[in-house]
Amino acid sequence: MEISDQTSYSYFQYFKGLGLPIYLRLNLAHFQSDVVELFKSMKFEEMSPKEVTEMEEGFSKEKFSRLLTIEEATPGVMRQIGSFSDSDRFGSESIQPKDGYQVYRYRGLAMMLYAHSFKEWQMGCSEDFGVEATNLASRVVINRFLSWSLAPLGIIGFWGVPVDEGMVVMKPSDSNGEVVFIDVFKRWSYTQDGNKRIKNSFKLLKLDSSLKERSITMSGERFLTFLTAHCTYFSYGGHSIPVRQMIQSLCRNYEGHVYPLESFQPRTDLNL
Template structure:
């Protein structure tokens, strides 16, 4: 692989660089042309646990790109006129939801209607996201979270970390539909026993629990069999591909299901984070 230098990628644009959970040394980065976006984007990226890199730390990004195969760098910039038209244009896939993936020759195009478009390849270390200036603003919080969490789910799966639409609780996760989770995902590192979420990095307990909410269940929990838990986690996985879950992701889900506890839990007993803090 030809060595890549910072100046080659920046091309005269002023970028600010960020790393996902910098203290964990995960090779997952963003770079953003902040002047293209509203000020809200900075707080949004901090909420998503991307730590801004100082000028003397940026060289680490390119050291990783050149030496660590699973490094990912997503460039976020304002969508060009042509890309903006594609983001807004009505497509047949819209009837299935806001998100779609179109496979191309050697790469894929991910689109979240009216919000952004990402060009990526699991074989490449540099990806591109074109978005409108209000990306990351409160008005597009759910969509912006979803887009960044798709990026994280694809990138982190390469280092053995799985993402699920979920909300963290004391001894595990409440796994939800993407809409119910409001675009929030939690990432589970089974090998190193860590969990990454909007609440920060946390050590996973020995009997880590995945909770499935049931509106008809009252005052008790029901255990889930390993196969049932694996199926449930597959449906709620943040990894997304037009071919379905990759073999590696399916194998990781199977391992997680075998080493964790699945419980069906009364929906009325679950208090979402924001309600609990009020």
């Protein structure tokens, strides 16, 4: 995308200070103020002009850099975003492979053009992106971007929330679009609460309303199937070999438990 006026763009980095080369760029004048709060809650921090200059100077040298430019969609693009297609029968999200790139669409909200061989990606979206009414969908879209960008770094995401034992794996609607990202090899987690070292006793929990006062350890096959179904990495042809290997590694190193829903206590806003 041709950028005529770089100074009109604000830049945000995921977990700034930790060395993760994942960035967002957008003109804030085109969006509601809620979008900044959304980014902050997802651990994107705004960059200073000096930090932006340093990032641009080293961007081409950093193998795993990703920059998503977010623009307000033109009327023509919004028609594409809002139109119905055969893939819509599977849900609001779809991916269409094109020659050399892929098109991700969240119907009614956003369309992203990306290719894993390119560092700069583009997204057009509704001016309501990030507002309260689209908060869940907006989180899903940004977490898809993060999932594709972090996977080459050995970091994989699952819909859910962190707990003392590890994490509760959920549907995106139940977690309000929240994700726990896990660095499989360095053993760190990245969540809306921050980043922390993963304990040897880390567990991935599934809530069950029929279970009372006890937890059950999942079998290896059931655990693998469960994590595969709740992984945030979304692709047209199914999970890639590296993604499947990361899931398998988690299943070998950690336990999956079925946990009684009645015993689950979600954190409050005061703990965020």
